[in-house]
Amino acid sequence: MSAVFTVSMIALVVAATVVVGLHGVRLTRSTSDFFVASRSVRPWWNASAISGEYLAAASFFGIAGLMLDRSSEALLLVTGYTAGFLVTLLFVAAALRRSNAYTVSDFAQARFGSKGVRHVTSTIVVLICGLYIVPQLHGAALIAAAVVGVPEWTGPVVVAAVVAVTVYSGGMRSITFTQGLQYWVKVFCLLVPLLLMIAVVATRDIEPAHAGLQAVIEEPHRSGYWTISLLVSVLVGTAGLPHVLVRLCTSRDSRAAQQSVALVVVLVGAFYILPVAYGVVGRWYATAAITEDRTDTLVLRLPDAIVGGTPGQLLTAVVAAGAFTTFLATSSGLIITIAGVASQDLFGANVRGFRRAALVATAVALLLALVTSSSRLTETVGHVFALSASTLFPMLALGIWSRKVNHSGAAAGMITGGVAVTAAALSYYALGRPEGAVGDLLAQPGAWSVPLAFTVMLVVSRLRTADPRRAAAVERFLAQIHSVDPSTRAQDRDRDDVD
Amino acid sequence: MTSTDMVLLGLLIAVLGMVLGAVAGVLVAHHRIQPTAGPSTDMKLARAMAAFSHGIDSPGVADALDEIRRLLAWEGVALVDRYGTCTRYGIDPAVIDDTAVNSGPAARDAVEIHPGLVRMGLTVDDVAVATLFVAHSVVDRALLRTVREVAGFIETQLAAHALGEAKESKTRAQLLALKAQIRPHFIYNALNVIASFTITDPERARTLITEFAGFTRYWYSERGALTSLAEELRAIESYLVLERARYGDRLTVRVEVSPESLSTRIPHLSIQPLIENAVRHGIESGSGRGSVTLTIHDEGALTLIRVEDDGIGMDPDRLRAVLAGQLDGVHVGLRNVDLRLRETFGGAFGLVVDTAPDAGTLITVRVPKFALDPTL
Numbered sequence: 001m002s003a004v005f006t007v008s009m010i011a012l013v014v015a016a017t018v019v020v021g022l023h024g025v026r027l028t029r030s031t032s033d034f035f036v037a038s039r040s041v042r043p044w045w046n047a048s049a050i051s052g053e054y055l056a057a058a059s060f061f062g063i064a065g066l067m068l069d070r071s072s073e074a075l076l077l078v079t080g081y082t083a084g085f086l087v088t089l090l091f092v093a094a095a096l097r098r099s100n101a102y103t104v105s106d107f108a109q110a111r112f113g114s115k116g117v118r119h120v121t122s123t124i125v126v127l128i129c130g131l132y133i134v135p136q137l138h139g140a141a142l143i144a145a146a147v148v149g150v151p152e153w154t155g156p157v158v159v160a161a162v163v164a165v166t167v168y169s170g171g172m173r174s175i176t177f178t179q180g181l182q183y184w185v186k187v188f189c190l191l192v193p194l195l196l197m198i199a200v201v202a203t204r205d206i207e208p209a210h211a212g213l214q215a216v217i218e219e220p221h222r223s224g225y226w227t228i229s230l231l232v233s234v235l236v237g238t239a240g241l242p243h244v245l246v247r248l249c250t251s252r253d254s255r256a257a258q259q260s261v262a263l264v265v266v267l268v269g270a271f272y273i274l275p276v277a278y279g280v281v282g283r284w285y286a287t288a289a290i291t292e293d294r295t296d297t298l299v300l301r302l303p304d305a306i307v308g309g310t311p312g313q314l315l316t317a318v319v320a321a322g323a324f325t326t327f328l329a330t331s332s333g334l335i336i337t338i339a340g341v342a343s344q345d346l347f348g349a350n351v352r353g354f355r356r357a358a359l360v361a362t363a364v365a366l367l368l369a370l371v372t373s374s375s376r377l378t379e380t381v382g383h384v385f386a387l388s389a390s391t392l393f394p395m396l397a398l399g400i401w402s403r404k405v406n407h408s409g410a411a412a413g414m415i416t417g418g419v420a421v422t423a424a425a426l427s428y429y430a431l432g433r434p435e436g437a438v439g440d441l442l443a444q445p446g447a448w449s450v451p452l453a454f455t456v457m458l459v460v461s462r463l464r465t466a467d468p469r470r471a472a473a474v475e476r477f478l479a480q481i482h483s484v485d486p487s488t489r490a491q492d493r494d495r496d497d498v499d
Numbered sequence: 500m501t502s503t504d505m506v507l508l509g510l511l512i513a514v515l516g517m518v519l520g521a522v523a524g525v526l527v528a529h530h531r532i533q534p535t536a537g538p539s540t541d542m543k544l545a546r547a548m549a550a551f552s553h554g555i556d557s558p559g560v561a562d563a564l565d566e567i568r569r570l571l572a573w574e575g576v577a578l579v580d581r582y583g584t585c586t587r588y589g590i591d592p593a594v595i596d597d598t599a600v601n602s603g604p605a606a607r608d609a610v611e612i613h614p615g616l617v618r619m620g621l622t623v624d625d626v627a628v629a630t631l632f633v634a635h636s637v638v639d640r641a642l643l644r645t646v647r648e649v650a651g652f653i654e655t656q657l658a659a660h661a662l663g664e665a666k667e668s669k670t671r672a673q674l675l676a677l678k679a680q681i682r683p684h685f686i687y688n689a690l691n692v693i694a695s696f697t698i699t700d701p702e703r704a705r706t707l708i709t710e711f712a713g714f715t716r717y718w719y720s721e722r723g724a725l726t727s728l729a730e731e732l733r734a735i736e737s738y739l740v741l742e743r744a745r746y747g748d749r750l751t752v753r754v755e756v757s758p759e760s761l762s763t764r765i766p767h768l769s770i771q772p773l774i775e776n777a778v779r780h781g782i783e784s785g786s787g788r789g790s791v792t793l794t795i796h797d798e799g800a801l802t803l804i805r806v807e808d809d810g811i812g813m814d815p816d817r818l819r820a821v822l823a824g825q826l827d828g829v830h831v832g833l834r835n836v837d838l839r840l841r842e843t844f845g846g847a848f849g850l851v852v853d854t855a856p857d858a859g860t861l862i863t864v865r866v867p868k869f870a871l872d873p874t875l
């Protein structure tokens with residue numbers, strides 16, 4: 001019965017996604033008033049869109065599951081995922097918006113004046129976004145197996161098919177309106193079941209299924225290095241996530257971009273109360289079936305376990321449908337980012353190149369998701385954050401805040417950071433997740449790979465003498481990204497005129 | 500193989516990867532490989548003199564001068580540019596100052612003006628740009644010949660630099676000139692409309708003058724060649740308020756803009772002329788009523804801009820001639836926009852016009868969401 005509810009709810013969601021995507025143009029402002037048309041997206045709506053894009057499988061399923069048996073890690077991640085936007089706000093947001101760069105690759109090209117650096121950046125962007133899709137597809141597999149009761153592969157295949165169809169048919173542009181809506185859908189789908197569960201627990205006086213669960217769960221001991229390294233990766237990695245940074249250019253000016261990012265801290269922080277609350281409730285009421293299977297399914301199974309009956313199944317369907325939209329929206333956002341970058345650098349910057357790139361990216365991601373399996377959604381995501389922290393963030397931070405870094409340094413640093421994190425992740429899994437000091441170094445490379453990337457960038461830049469003509473262009477670029485926007489200046493002038 | 504061995508192997512692979520990464524980074528960024536054999540003196544000289552290709556005031560010139568002196572075993576060398584800035588090694592500044600006062604303008608040839616001091620004027624395109632001094636205890640024919648050769652090399656490099664500069668400033672000037680060429684034909688009509696309102700409806704006249712001021716401010720603003728679509732749209736709004744005052748209900752305008760596209764950078768005043776063209780065509784149609792539709796949305800890495808009207812249309816052959824610059828006439832504004840778009844974004848990004856007589860006109864512009872500002 002639960003399967004029927006869930007499948008029909010998901011079908012509804014998919015249909016709605018396709019319809020909204022295909023008629024996406026209708027959601028753009030249509031008016032005879034140019035003044036209204038030229039108004040940009042409001043910061044809080046843009047913030048919703050960034051949050052909607054950012055909160056993905058690891059946040060929706062992963063955190064709650066982690067709360068069950070590794071609560072300290074879960075809380076660390078939640079703190080890092082939220083505070084990462086403070087790093088974005090402090091070091092990246094305003095300057096990146098003023099550079100008028102549309103993507104991270106555009107920024108790299110404008111700052112370093114080199115096609116080589118652009119290609120390196122684009123390759124890393126494709127890598128990060130591609131790896132980021134995999135957990136989304138695994139999340140879909142989880143729904144398929146745990147709720148619907150069909151083979152795991154159906155989940156990823158359905159998501160990939162819907163994404164491919166909508167992106168290819170020209171719909172499902174990464175429209176700010178729909179992505180902003182996504183955030184509120186996610187909040188709704190977690191909040192309503194949670195409130196009902198709390199109400200049921202409070203009124204019906206249910207026996208905790210695992211009265212002594214805390215005693216049963218043995219939280220793994222983590223070294224100080226492990227903790228610090230995790231925080232470094234997540235904090236700094238957030239500030240380099242390409243699909244988040246793309247949204248900054250939708251802001252009217254740098255001030256609006258800063259406001260958006262500040263609001264994201266509030267919205268993302270508020271959202272994380274929900275999965276953490278699921279985890280806390282789960283610690284008391286999760287049945288053995290959940291804790292012994294995959295903890296990631298906690299959010300899906302808890303409503304049924306507590307409320308029970310048809311209402312419980314309905315709630316499960318709501319959560320599952322919410323999760324499914326999350327995976328759909330985030331995957332399509334990522335595919336659009338990949339296709340945008342890849343079509344510009346590989347397939348030729350036109351619509352056909354864009355579509356071809358989107359199809360190839362979807363197929364590769366699906367294949368990756370089908371041949372791999374993750375026991376925890378947060379684990380894969382952790383390495384993606386480390387990758388972003390050791391490649392794109394150093395390039396952005398030094399590109400914005402230092403005039404000493406040149407194209408050789410930027411390329412060398414990004415490649416070094418990327419290779420280091422990839423090698424660490426691969427050897428970690430190849431060695432079967434070793435314990436101890438070496439295991440920590442490989443599982444959480446952030447604390448050594450980020451400084452390594454920074455060092456290589458600075459050292460290699462020093463080895464190469466700068467071209468004087470390039471130096472002048474860099475000065476102009478830095479002056480542009482560090483001075484007040486022309487539009488803000490124009491507003492101030494207008495105000496002066498009125499006085 | 501024990502697990503410790505495998506850990507070590509993994510770390511080894513990681514370290515190797517890092518080294519490879521650093522090397523690959525340098526290669527990728529440079530696309531060229533340095534020669535392996537040690538450079539000869541001639542090559543060193545040529546490389547030192549290449550510093551002059553960045554201009555006589557570039558920071559590398561001083562080091563290059565010293566390198567030349569060392570390679571040729573001169574006792575002293577000095578270079579004085581036309582503003583009197585002196586870069587010198589091994590020559591007393593007093594000697595050069597005396598020379599400047601007592602010996603008249605520098606000759607085009609290497610001349611021994613004092614015992615042990617050779618002077619030669621450097622020119623680029625027959626304009627004196629600098630004076631080269633060389634100090635050496637024995638001044639013979641061989642030394643004079645070497646000085647002439649070195650001077651000749653430096654002149655060539657400086658000329659190359661001047662050529663590059665000229666090319667850059669030509670592009671810049673071309674863009675600015677094209678921008679200046681855009682003439683708002685409606686201005687005179689607008690002023691007349693405002694004049695007619697000053698008696699009948701002074702309040703309206705006041706509003707119109709404010710709009711006019713807003714438009715002209717945008718018109719004359721000096722912010723480089725590129726502006727955001729949002730700012731261009733605001734200027735178009737002012738323009739349309741003025742046109743509506745003249746045409747009233749006869750003019751219908753529809754806008755459909757995706758907010759994500761508003762920060763796209765376009766050449767200053769590249770959409771307004773298209774709207775003006777559409778308004779003109781719409782109103783000139785038989786019915787005397789016109790409707791104009793502007794659609795802007797994103798398309799992958801590009802932003803798509805479409806301006807459509809239901810007016811009299813244009814003769815395609817005539818339009819082609821105008822866009823090719825073979826014919827002057829009413830659509831010369833379109834040619835201007837077309838040229839500036841191509842100049843800014845590259846040859847593939849011009850106007851695409853679908854039109855026929857009495858069939859309306861659809862102008863499509865595709866611009867990359869990101870482009871470097873050519874005038875910055």
